[in-house]
Amino acid sequence: MSPPRTLFDKVWARHEISRDAGGTSLLWVDRHLVHEGSHHAFAKLAERGLKVAAPELTFAVVDHYAPTRERAHIKDPAIRRMVQTLEANAEKHGITCFGLRDPRQGIVHVIGPEQGLTLPGLLVNCGDSHTSTHGALGAIGFGIGATEVAHVLATQTLRQKKPKTMCITVDGALGPGVGAKDIALGWIARLGADGARGHAIEYAGNTIRGLSVEARLTLCNLSIEGGARCGMVAPDDVTLDYLVARPFAPRGALWDRAEQDWLSLASHPDAEFDREVSIDAADIAPTVTWGTSPDEAAPITDHVPDPATAPPEKAARIGAALDYMGLRPGQPLTSIAVDQVFIGSCTNARIEDLRAAAAVLAGRRAKVPGLVSAGSALVKQQAEAEGLDRIFTEAGLEWVAAGCSMCVGMNGDLVEPGKRCASTTNRNFRGRQGRGARTHLMSPAMAAAAAVTGYLTDVRPMLAERSVA
Amino acid sequence: MSGWSTHTGTAVVLPLENVDTDQIIPARFMSTPRSEGYGRFLLHDLAHDAEGAKLPGFALNRHPDASVLVTRRNFGGGSSREAAVYALVDSGIRAVIAPSFGDIFAANAVNNGLLPARVSAEAAEEMITSLGDATAPVRISLTELTITLGDRTLAFDLADTWREKLINGWDDIDLTLQERDANAAFRDAYRAATPWAWPAT
Structure with a gap:
């Protein structure tokens, strides 16, 4: 019998196409989010005459260079070029693009969950280190570099060595004025900016259960600041209530099946992590x-x-x-x-x-x-x-x-x-x-x-x- | 990308911890096309004063021919920007030696032929002390996983997969495209099992 598995192990396993002798897995990618910074990767694709393998799973958004004022005409030519290049690449490859005039535009890690593009059990990648954010919904989300972005664009897969697992358990009541940002800065100060290097974090405990999805997004977002590969929270009723009826989330009978599947992803109570850390919520200011x-x-x-x-x-x-x-x-x-x-x-x-x-x-x-x-x-x-x-x-x-x-x-x-x-x-x-x-x-x-x-x-x-x- | 097994060059010290990728290349340079070269952006704000003049005391300004950087823990943490690796590679850096690296940086490095060589904190400190402000000839062997600095040879850590990739100059896209049929079969089986994993239309 296989040992009891963690949330991370379960989600990783369902995406593993193959594993080589050196232990590197080839993973199926469910959602690939791209932004203006992806110009290097699209250039690599163009050099080789390759197409985007799964445009229906690829979503583009203007965020890094998005002007926050006077959007009708972007004055800075370099910024204008970055925005136009993304929009042109999206159009060329048939990718949905949330451009500056789209009512759904926003920061990639805000709109993924907001649109229901991010779902429990998925593998979400983006050429941005804060892709760890998406783990708040029970997905594996991690940032990748331009060469890897090109690989995902060309194949909808990624080669990756499986990280170790780490559980950060937070129990107890948070004081007034204390929230997810304080939990995150607190553990990072304690363990160091490289304290979770090489690890996938699961946040557990009754404090985490009591957090809204938005607070969990903040917490998982900051996982990378402690060096973690990703941060995750097991899907629960809070997750389901957040996701239901989001534009890209499943509907009807498919939603019902998805719900059952997602709730089964939680770590087995006897699952072992490579590292465990406990935090008392009452100690956080x-x-x-x-x-x-x-x-x-x-x-x-x-x-x-x-x-x-x-x-x-x-x-x-x-x-x-x-x-x-x-x-x-x-x-x-x-x-x-x-x-x-x-x-x-x-x-x-x-x-x-x-x-x-x-x-x-x-x-x-x-x-x-x-x-x-x-x-x-x-x-x-x-x-x-x-x-x-x-x-x-x-x-x-x-x-x-x-x-x-x-x-x-x-x-x-x-x-x-x-x-x-x-x-x-x-x-x-x-x-x-x-x-x-x-x-x-x-x-x-x-x-x-x-x-x-x-x-x-x-x-x-x-x-x-x-x-x- | 061409592979390599040994490198003979010059080592220089950057005696800092947590050199994040924002420091390796500040964001304002990242809209530049790669074809224009990224070397001039390397560690820009540590290497230049506010007016853009090179600071004569900065190690890489004193030793522009250096090809190996010896530094402290958590080199390349933070942003996933591969431009940080481009800045190093375009400056002629072939290897960075440190006790630890940001995970995404290390993967980006290997994808561009740059070696992230992991050594113990003690070994890094020893090299930092012995090099000081000067440079020294260095030889790195990927086959033996050794660094020879002056008259000392020590081992470094590197995942086997990454070693092979650096030696052979492999490109993952080519490898994966060869497995196109198997990947398509996986996709179809996975979709049949979890149809909700596709975005609703």
């Missing part, structure tokens, strides 16, 4: 990054570390990070003044994220400027129907169209050199938001709190004030 790697994070009540008192092997790295970030050793995190905020990205720009930020900003004024970019055109529409856009603009923030925007700056939404940004994004790398930009990662509620005070701020008292009022 709102968390922010202070350095230039996502693992350089701490609870907002804490201080910037001091290289002088740090372990010797860490001192140089901390010193270099503080130098880049313009911070004093030992200063309280709440004494760090910010120049601007950004609320957006595939990590935190879904409707629940915008509601959380708006709940803090309602009736308050931002002391610093900021940009709010919804994760998709549909999220933007929903937010406007709920009046969230007015809350943001009345607070003094700018409400703009959907795209990757200031998370990666490819569309020209940049943080100026030396400026400090409280950001709901996924990477505080040097230069990520623009050359010399200083990024502090945090949740949407925490970014909203930073906007209100102009400093990194513990959002909890602000939320408590609200519940008293």
